[in-house]
Amino acid sequence: MTKKLSEKILNIKPSGIRKFFDIVNEIEGVISLGVGEPDFDTPWHIRDEGIYALEKGRTFYTSNSGLKELRYEISNYIKRTQGINYNPEQEIIVTIGGSEAIDIGFRILINDGDEIIIPQPSYVSYEPCAELAGAKPVIINLKAENEFRLKPEELINAITPRTKLLVLPFPNNPTGAVMEKEDLEKIAKIIIDNDIYVMSDEIYSELSYKDKHISIASLPGMKERTILINGFSKTYAMTGWRLGYACGPEEIISQMIKIHQYAIMCAPTTSQYAAVKALRDGAEDVEMMKQAYNQRRKFLLNAFKEMNIECFEPYGAFYVFPSIKEFGMSSEEFAQRLLEEEKVAAIPGNAFGDSGEGYLRISYAYSLDNLKTAMERLKNFVAKLRREKEKINQFKKSI
Amino acid sequence: MRKELLAVIEKNARIGLKDLAIMLGVDEIDIANELAALEKEGIICGYLTLIDWEKTSIEKVTALIEVRVTPQKGEGFDKIAERIYNYPEVRDVFLISGGYDLLVTIEEKTLREISNFVSDKLSTLDSVLSTATHFILKRYKDHGTILSNKDEDEREIISP
Numbered sequence: 001m002t003k004k005l006s007e008k009i010l011n012i013k014p015s016g017i018r019k020f021f022d023i024v025n026e027i028e029g030v031i032s033l034g035v036g037e038p039d040f041d042t043p044w045h046i047r048d049e050g051i052y053a054l055e056k057g058r059t060f061y062t063s064n065s066g067l068k069e070l071r072y073e074i075s076n077y078i079k080r081t082q083g084i085n086y087n088p089e090q091e092i093i094v095t096i097g098g099s100e101a102i103d104i105g106f107r108i109l110i111n112d113g114d115e116i117i118i119p120q121p122s123y124v125s126y127e128p129c130a131e132l133a134g135a136k137p138v139i140i141n142l143k144a145e146n147e148f149r150l151k152p153e154e155l156i157n158a159i160t161p162r163t164k165l166l167v168l169p170f171p172n173n174p175t176g177a178v179m180e181k182e183d184l185e186k187i188a189k190i191i192i193d194n195d196i197y198v199m200s201d202e203i204y205s206e207l208s209y210k211d212k213h214i215s216i217a218s219l220p221g222m223k224e225r226t227i228l229i230n231g232f233s234k235t236y237a238m239t240g241w242r243l244g245y246a247c248g249p250e251e252i253i254s255q256m257i258k259i260h261q262y263a264i265m266c267a268p269t270t271s272q273y274a275a276v277k278a279l280r281d282g283a284e285d286v287e288m289m290k291q292a293y294n295q296r297r298k299f300l301l302n303a304f305k306e307m308n309i310e311c312f313e314p315y316g317a318f319y320v321f322p323s324i325k326e327f328g329m330s331s332e333e334f335a336q337r338l339l340e341e342e343k344v345a346a347i348p349g350n351a352f353g354d355s356g357e358g359y360l361r362i363s364y365a366y367s368l369d370n371l372k373t374a375m376e377r378l379k380n381f382v383a384k385l386r387r388e389k390e391k392i393n394q395f396k397k398s399i
Numbered sequence: 400m401r402k403e404l405l406a407v408i409e410k411n412a413r414i415g416l417k418d419l420a421i422m423l424g425v426d427e428i429d430i431a432n433e434l435a436a437l438e439k440e441g442i443i444c445g446y447l448t449l450i451d452w453e454k455t456s457i458e459k460v461t462a463l464i465e466v467r468v469t470p471q472k473g474e475g476f477d478k479i480a481e482r483i484y485n486y487p488e489v490r491d492v493f494l495i496s497g498g499y500d501l502l503v504t505i506e507e508k509t510l511r512e513i514s515n516f517v518s519d520k521l522s523t524l525d526s527v528l529s530t531a532t533h534f535i536l537k538r539y540k541d542h543g544t545i546l547s548n549k550d551e552d553e554r555e556i557i558s559p
Binding site for chain 1: 403407414418
């Protein structure tokens with residue numbers, strides 16, 4: 001063909017995770033710490049409900065905005081956990097995972113050249129989706145010394161007259177950082193003063209190990225300017241069911257439904273029936289998984305401490321984000337050598353933005369045995385690197 | 400801590416004191432003390448190993464025996480239950496509601512040994528009215544653990 005493909009798409013760089021993935025697949029016997037999805041299976045009673053929906057022949061489309069029953073359950077859930085009232089008839093849309101909600105949320109808000117503020121390190125989709133929507137992504141590089149929280153002054157510095165939207169990705173993938181109420185209150189004030197929107201991606205909300213997660217939408221004056229995104233993937237170990245949702249003011253949700261209805265029709269029906277069950281009866285499963293994650297989190301933090309590797313304590317999601325800066329190599333180099341020499345796969349921090357350079361994302365969505373073996377291997381690797389460094393230093397001294 | 404500790408070691412009794420202490424966020428000595436207390440209070444009754452004998456060359460036969468008995472005055476079912484559970488070959492004895500009284504599980508090397516136990520020892524007890532013996536043919540799940548081949552991790556090695 002002589003006609004060129006879309007410039008806009010051609011200009012988007014492929015995901016750093018993908019790149020690494022291709023290398024990993026060529027090596028055998030790898031222990032992975034690289035996944036961003038739960039190791040638990042979807043609880044059986046939820047799967048059973050999906051099977052039942054199929055048996056009953058519930059294989060039709062649902063309404064564009066999602067099964068009515070499900071929207072009511074979502075509304076109850078947000079009320080119960082955050083104290084926010086969303087009208088299930090107008091203010092909730094069920095999407096194909098949180099990712100679709102991010103994409104269409106951007107698209108309904110942006111006019112060409114509007115700016116979206118994206119704190120990084122964060123989930124790999126925000127920046128390309130913002131570009132696809134015609135926005136100019138404005139990156140805030142979060143800092144380890146702030147435990148990767150978004151600080152008010154960082155936000156103020158990023159705001160321009162063209163700022164339309166702030167993405168608020170907490171609890172955070174890949175850092176595990178959380179925002180507490182005081183943090184959010186300061187951010188909310190700036191948001192309101194500057195009259196901008198917020199997309200709050202709360203997909204890891206149930207995996208908060210210190211305090212209960214608080215949504216920025218629950219703060220005064222914020223509901224009308226916030227798109228709250230959540231989903232079933234991380235909370236109920238339902239990644240493959242592809243189901244998420246967005247809550248927000250009617251004028252926003254109704255526009256999101258418009259794109260969704262033309263591009264998607266509706267989220268998968270089987271998944272929606274299973275999700276109703278999850279919201280009604282899944283609390284105990286969530287608690288059980290959260291407890292297991294928390295135990296592993298503590299195990300990993302201790303392992304890093306023993307290895308003398310710098311790592312702030314993350315209170316959310318299922319990742320730790322240790323610093324590898326002392327070894328004087330890039331995240332990619334470190335991850336690649338760790339993979340080749342010790343067969344442990346972890347994702348280089350820069351896959352989540354430039355500010356992730358010098359860090360590694362380690363997932364603890366793995367059994368304890370798996371983590372133990374991986375930490376043994378990492379320990380060997382770190383010891384080896386330190387010996388190498390020592391040798392070089394001695395050599396330098398001698399000349 | 401007690402509840403979480405029990406939940407963890409019920410699934411895996413082999414996790415060491417040090418790891419337990421890290422995972423629960425307390426000191427090792429506290430874990431040791433708590434375990435000692437749990438043992439003393441009879442809450443932790445033992446530490447077992449779950450074995451799928453079918454995968455070995457060792458022959459084992461397990462039977463569930465329904466036993467109907469006459470309860471004894473003043474003692475109820477306790478006396479007769481004691482008579483039964485004192486046999487070393489008996490693994491479990493439960494008092495059951497419904498069509499019979501005691502459920503006894505027994506493990507032996509052969510069918511004959513089990514039938515000998517039932518006819519010679521169990522049925523001859525004074526209070527035992529009748530027995531019905533069911534042999535276990537296949538064990539799918541035991542103590543909450545599915546015994547078929549271990550699930551492989553089918554997730555992609557890396558995902559966002």
